[in-house]
Amino acid sequence: MDYQKQEIKEGIHLHMIQTNRFKTNLLAVFITTPLLQQNVTKEALIASILRRGTKTMPTSEQISIKLEEMYGATFDCGIEKIGDNHVIKFYLETINDEFLPQKEDILEKAIDTIFEIVFNPVTENEQFKKEYVEGESKNLKQIIEGKKDNKSKYALERCIEEMYKDMPYGLYKFGYVEDLEKINSKELYEYYKQMLKQCKIDIFISGQIENEQAIEKVQNSEYINNLEPREVKIIKTGVLAPKNEPKVIKEEMDVTQGKLVLGLTIDSKDVESKYIALVYNTILGGGANSKLFQNVREKASLAYTAGSNYVRPINNIYVRCGIEIKNYEKALEITKQQIEDIKCGKVTDTELENAKRTIISTIKFIPDEQDTQITYYFGQELAQNKLTFEEYEKKIENVTKEQVIQLANKVNIDTIYFLTSKEGK
Amino acid sequence: MQIIENLKVKEKLYTEKLENGLTVMIIPKKGLQKKYAIIGTNFGSIDNNFIAPGESEPYKLPNGVAHFLEHKMFEQENGVNSLDRLTSLGVDANAYTTNDHTAYLFEATDNFYEALDELMDYIQKPYFTDENVEKEKGIIGQEINMYDDDPGWKTYINAMELMYKDNPINIDIAGSIESISKINKEMLYKTYNTFYNLSNMLLVICGDFEPEILLEEVKKRIIKQDKQGEIKRIYPKEQEEIVQQEKYETMEVSNPIFVIGFKDKVNDEKTVVKKHIAIEIILYMLLGKSSKSYKKLYEEGEIMVQPDLDYEFSKQYAHILISGTAKEPKKIVDELKNAIKNYKENGLDNEHFLRIKKKIYGDYIMEYNDISNIARMFLADYFKGVNSFDYLEEYSQVTKEYADQILKEVFREDNMVISVVKGK
Numbered sequence: 001m002d003y004q005k006q007e008i009k010e011g012i013h014l015h016m017i018q019t020n021r022f023k024t025n026l027l028a029v030f031i032t033t034p035l036l037q038q039n040v041t042k043e044a045l046i047a048s049i050l051r052r053g054t055k056t057m058p059t060s061e062q063i064s065i066k067l068e069e070m071y072g073a074t075f076d077c078g079i080e081k082i083g084d085n086h087v088i089k090f091y092l093e094t095i096n097d098e099f100l101p102q103k104e105d106i107l108e109k110a111i112d113t114i115f116e117i118v119f120n121p122v123t124e125n126e127q128f129k130k131e132y133v134e135g136e137s138k139n140l141k142q143i144i145e146g147k148k149d150n151k152s153k154y155a156l157e158r159c160i161e162e163m164y165k166d167m168p169y170g171l172y173k174f175g176y177v178e179d180l181e182k183i184n185s186k187e188l189y190e191y192y193k194q195m196l197k198q199c200k201i202d203i204f205i206s207g208q209i210e211n212e213q214a215i216e217k218v219q220n221s222e223y224i225n226n227l228e229p230r231e232v233k234i235i236k237t238g239v240l241a242p243k244n245e246p247k248v249i250k251e252e253m254d255v256t257q258g259k260l261v262l263g264l265t266i267d268s269k270d271v272e273s274k275y276i277a278l279v280y281n282t283i284l285g286g287g288a289n290s291k292l293f294q295n296v297r298e299k300a301s302l303a304y305t306a307g308s309n310y311v312r313p314i315n316n317i318y319v320r321c322g323i324e325i326k327n328y329e330k331a332l333e334i335t336k337q338q339i340e341d342i343k344c345g346k347v348t349d350t351e352l353e354n355a356k357r358t359i360i361s362t363i364k365f366i367p368d369e370q371d372t373q374i375t376y377y378f379g380q381e382l383a384q385n386k387l388t389f390e391e392y393e394k395k396i397e398n399v400t401k402e403q404v405i406q407l408a409n410k411v412n413i414d415t416i417y418f419l420t421s422k423e424g425k
Numbered sequence: 426m427q428i429i430e431n432l433k434v435k436e437k438l439y440t441e442k443l444e445n446g447l448t449v450m451i452i453p454k455k456g457l458q459k460k461y462a463i464i465g466t467n468f469g470s471i472d473n474n475f476i477a478p479g480e481s482e483p484y485k486l487p488n489g490v491a492h493f494l495e496h497k498m499f500e501q502e503n504g505v506n507s508l509d510r511l512t513s514l515g516v517d518a519n520a521y522t523t524n525d526h527t528a529y530l531f532e533a534t535d536n537f538y539e540a541l542d543e544l545m546d547y548i549q550k551p552y553f554t555d556e557n558v559e560k561e562k563g564i565i566g567q568e569i570n571m572y573d574d575d576p577g578w579k580t581y582i583n584a585m586e587l588m589y590k591d592n593p594i595n596i597d598i599a600g601s602i603e604s605i606s607k608i609n610k611e612m613l614y615k616t617y618n619t620f621y622n623l624s625n626m627l628l629v630i631c632g633d634f635e636p637e638i639l640l641e642e643v644k645k646r647i648i649k650q651d652k653q654g655e656i657k658r659i660y661p662k663e664q665e666e667i668v669q670q671e672k673y674e675t676m677e678v679s680n681p682i683f684v685i686g687f688k689d690k691v692n693d694e695k696t697v698v699k700k701h702i703a704i705e706i707i708l709y710m711l712l713g714k715s716s717k718s719y720k721k722l723y724e725e726g727e728i729m730v731q732p733d734l735d736y737e738f739s740k741q742y743a744h745i746l747i748s749g750t751a752k753e754p755k756k757i758v759d760e761l762k763n764a765i766k767n768y769k770e771n772g773l774d775n776e777h778f779l780r781i782k783k784k785i786y787g788d789y790i791m792e793y794n795d796i797s798n799i800a801r802m803f804l805a806d807y808f809k810g811v812n813s814f815d816y817l818e819e820y821s822q823v824t825k826e827y828a829d830q831i832l833k834e835v836f837r838e839d840n841m842v843i844s845v846v847k848g849k
Contacts, residue, residue: 021457022794023434060723064714068780072787095790099434139729146679146750151574254677254849257570288518289509298506301563304571322571350513357515357535364534368459369795 003377004211008203008218010229015377016214017206019367024093025207026370027110029118030378031088032200032234035168039191040086041175042183044079045133045140046192047088051077052132053122066113070106071095075117082382083313084168084235090118091371096208107209111217119196119223123189133185144174148253151419152305155259156318159417162249163263169314200232202381204374236384248416259419260331262319264308264339267410271385274312275395276407281310281317282355283347283404284338289354291338292319300334302327313382317411325421332416342408345401352401359396363389426451426636431814434793438803438814439636446624446652449643450803451636454796460537460632461796464548465528465804467627468620470598471660471741472525477619478654486616487607488593489565489600492522494613496561498529500552507547516540524594525739526808532797537632538642545646548626551617553610562605569599576678576846577748583672584684584746587842590668591661594742622653629804631796660741665690671843681847683732683754685761688840689743694810698819701736702785703831704745706823708734709781710773711764712747718764727752739809745835754845765836773832778825789816 002018033043057063067073073094080087092114094106122129148154157172164170205214218224243265266277285292285308296306308319323331366372366389380387387395429438439451473486498520499507511518516533518540529548531540572578582597589595599605630639667688692700712719714731722728732749751757768774792813793799799813806813 023790024794059720061715061720065780068713068715068784070787071790072784074791093791095787099790101433101786135724135726138726142680142729149576149678149680256573257567288506288512294509297564301560302567304564304568322567324567324570354513354515358512358517361515361517361534364458365532368457 006215008224009227011232012201012224012227012229013203013381014215014218015202015204015374015381016209016211017204017373017377018209018211019206019370019373020208021368022096022207022370023099024095024370025107025110025205025209026374027092027114027206028204028374029090029114030202030204031118031195032085032202032232032382033195033198034233034235035081035084035086035171037168037171040171040173041140041179042188042191043086043088043195044174045136045180045183045188046195047077047079048136048140049128049132049188050090050117050121051075052136053129054116054120055122056116056120058122063117070109070113071100073106073110073113075114079173081169081171081173082379085382086173090114098208107207108217111205111221115221115223119226121192127186127189128192130185133183133188137180137183140174141177141180144172144177144180147172151253151255151257152259152320152322155261155417155419156320158249158251158419159261159263159318159415162247162417163244163316163415197228198230198233200234201227202378204377206370206374234382236382244414246413246415248418250418250420252420252422255419255421257322258325258328258421260319260321260323260328260335261417262335262413263415263417264317264319265412265414266315266317266407267412268315268407272395273407274315276399276403277315277317278310278312278359279352279355279396279399280342280404280407280411281308282358283351284308284317284342285319286355287358289351291341291351292321292335295334295338296321296331300330302331302334312379328418328420336413339408339411339413342405343411345405347401347404349401352399352404356396356399360393363393363396426640429812429814431817433817434790436793436799438812439640441640443623443644443647445647445650446622447647448627448807449640450627450629450807451634451639452629452631452796452799452803453634453636454631455633457633457796458534459796460533460630460634461530461800462537462541462544462628462630463528463530463800463804464544464626464628465526465808466620467525467625467808468527468616469523469525470596471593471739472620472658473593474659475619476657476659477615478656483659484615486612487600488596488604489598490608490612490616491527492599493561493565493605493608494616495520495522495527495529496565497553497558497613498547498551500557501547501550502552507543510543511540514540514543518544522598523805524598525741526805528801528804530797530800541642542646545643548621549648549650551614551621553613555610558608558610558613562608565599565605566602569597569602569605572597572599576676576682579674579676580682580684580748580844580846581746583674583846584686584842584844587669587672587844588667588686588688588744589742590664592663592742593660619656623647623650624652625656627804627807629800631800663742667840667842669842671845673845673847675849676846678846678848680750680752681754681845682750683748683757684844685747685758686842686844687745687836688842689738689745689835691741692738692743694740697738697809698811698815699822699827700831701738702816702820702823703828704736704835705734705785706778706781706828707773707832707836708736708745708747709784710768710777711761713781715777715780716764718760722751722757722760725756727756732757754843758841758843762838765832768832772829773825775825778828782820782823786820789820
C-alpha cells in the first residue's frame, strides 16, 4: 500500500493509492466548493444532470451500456457536506484487468468515462439539455421532500438544522424546493462552467496501478488539459462551532418510536483535541461497551439503538437513541447523567483502553476498504493535514484519562431534538 | 482438508467437517490486516416447529424465538456480556437472524485468537435466567417498534403475506411484542440444545492465515459434545398459488414504496445456481439501467433510481423481489408485464443478453473485494445448499435459450404480487 499525491495544475490534484488488496480499481473525482445558500441547490442539481449524458454518450442509457460492456463497471455520484464545504463526489469502479476473461485496458476506458461524465456534458444551444434539467429538477424535488422517509436520519438532520440555524452547515445538502423553481438551464450551465474554473478538484485512483502510468493517463486527458489552474476557495475543516443557548425542539410525526438526538459542541479549537474528542465519544457512545449503550439499552432496557457519533470536520458529537415515546424524560436524564459522569472523572482505565482499542482497530481497517481509504485521504486533504495511519494510531494511543476529563468539561449540550408521535404518548 | 480453487477470481477455499460435526471453511487472503470469523446455525425464523432428536412430540415456538436467542447468546454465567468482552478486545462484533439461519461474527485486526476464544465459548455455553430473558423484552420491543416505522420493511413483509399462506416466512423475524412476551428461559434452552449442536453449524474464517494452523486452533476451542440425531423440522405444506395479488397501506412517506414479487417453486439444489444466474440476467434485462422499460419509466418521472432486483431462496421458499420507490407503482407493474410479454413472444434480445451476462460476471468478481462479504456469502450460500464458487463455475452454462425458458417458467402474471406503502 502506497499513497502519493501529485499536483496536476494549481488547485487540481491526483491522489494515487497503489494497492493489490482488491479485485477492483476505484476512481473518484471530488469537486469541492464553499457551502453557500445560493449555490447548494444548483450543485445538487448539477450532480444529477451530469449523470444523464455526455457529448459522446448523450443518454444515460448509453452510459449504462458502456458500463455494462466494461464488465459491469459501477458509476455513482453523490453530494456531501464536509464542514463548510459542499462536495460533489463521482465514483467509478471496475474489475482489475487481472480478472478479466480476455485482456483489455479497462483502466484507460474507466478514466475516460468518468472524466467524460464530469467534464463533458451533453449540451444544446450552449446550455444543459432542457429535458434533463426539468426531469432532474422534479427528481431532486422528490429527494428533498423525501427527507422525512428515514425517521432516524431525519431526526439527525433536523437537529443539525436547528443547531446551525442561518449558518452554512445548517443547509440541507440537496438544497431547497423554492430555490429549485428559480433555476433555469442557461444560468445553471453558466454556473457549472464557473464552478469548474474555480473549484478544488481532487482525482483519486486506487488499485493495482503504476503511478507513472496513472499520471500520464490523467495528464494526457483532453478534459484535464482544458482546465485552467485555479486558486481554490475551500474552508479548512474543523474550526467552527455554534454558540447557542441550549434549546429543546420537539416535532410531531406519525411514528411508533421516538427519536432522541442531542447535539453536543466541544469548546476547543486545538487541532490535537480532535483525537481526544474521538476517544471521549467512543467512551460515551461508541459501541457495545460505551456508557450510553450500557446504561440506556442494557441496564434501563429503554432502547435498541443508543450511541453517539463524532463528526470531526465540525467538532460536534451527536447522541442518538430510538425510544418509546413515554420514556423521553427517562432516556434524556440517563443520557445527561453519562455526560456529567465523564465530566466528574468517572472513567475507568478499562473504558479508556477499550475506547482506544476500538478506534485503533478501525484505523487498521482503513487500507482493507478501498472507498474508506479514499475518504480518509480526502478528509486529510480538506483538513490540510498529513497523517499516516501509524501516526494516527500513535495520537490515539497517547490520549490520557486526564485529557479526556478535561475535554469532557468543554462539552456542552447545544440542542435536544425529539421526534415524537402525534398523540405524544 | 479439501481444497477448492477458483481460477477466475483466484481464491481458494479450504473446507473440513470436524469429528463432532462442525463444518469449517477457510478462505485465506494474503496481505490483509482484517480478519473475519462468522459462525452460523441452520436455524432461522421459519424453523418454528420441530421434533427434537430422540423425542416424538412436535415442539411449537412462538414467533421471534430464533432472533430472541441471538440476543441472549451473548449472556455469560460470570456476568460478563460477550459482546462487551469482544468490543473491549478491539474487535467489531455482531450477530443477525434471517429466515433460515442465525449468525455470530467479528471482524478483527489484533487479538484474533482471543476473540475466537470468546466467540467459540459463548456459542457453546449459553446462560439464560428468568431475569436476563425478561430484560431483553424491552430492548427487542424497541427493535420491533423501529421496524414498524420503516416503510421498506412493512412493504417487504406485506409482500410475503401476499405470496405465502402457511409458510412462516410471512411472519416478522423478530416476532411481535405479544409473541415475544411468551418466551421464557426453558424455551430458549430447549431450542438452543436442538439447533446449536455443532453438527448443525458452520464456521467461516477469512483473512491472512495458514489454513492448517488455523484449523488446529479451531479444534482446540471445541468443547466435546455428543453428536445428535436428526432434527425433524415441520413446515406447513405451502400452496403453489399466491394468496392475494395486491396490498396497499398508508404510512408517513413522501413517495410510494413498492415490492413486486413473483412466487417461485422450491428449487433443486443441483440446478438452483444456474437458475439464479439466469433470473438475475432477466431482471437486469427487464428493469436494469440500460433497459427500455427503465428508460421509459425514468423519462416519465415514474422512478428515480433502478429498483433493487433480487432472487431470494432457501430450501423452503423461492421468490423474486423487485423493490423501489415510484410515483405510481401500478405503472411499474404494467410496464413490467408488457416487457415480460414482449420477451416471451420474441425471445430475449441476444446482444442485450450477452452484455448483461458480462456485467453479471463483473458483479460476481466484485463480491470478493471485501473479506466480510466473502465470509457472509459462503455462510449464507452453504445453508441454501450452495457453494459460492459455483456462480463463477456455472456462469458459462447459462445460455439465452435457457434464460428464455426460465422467463416462461418463473415470470408469470398468476404468481405475481404487488405490495405498496404510500403517503397519507
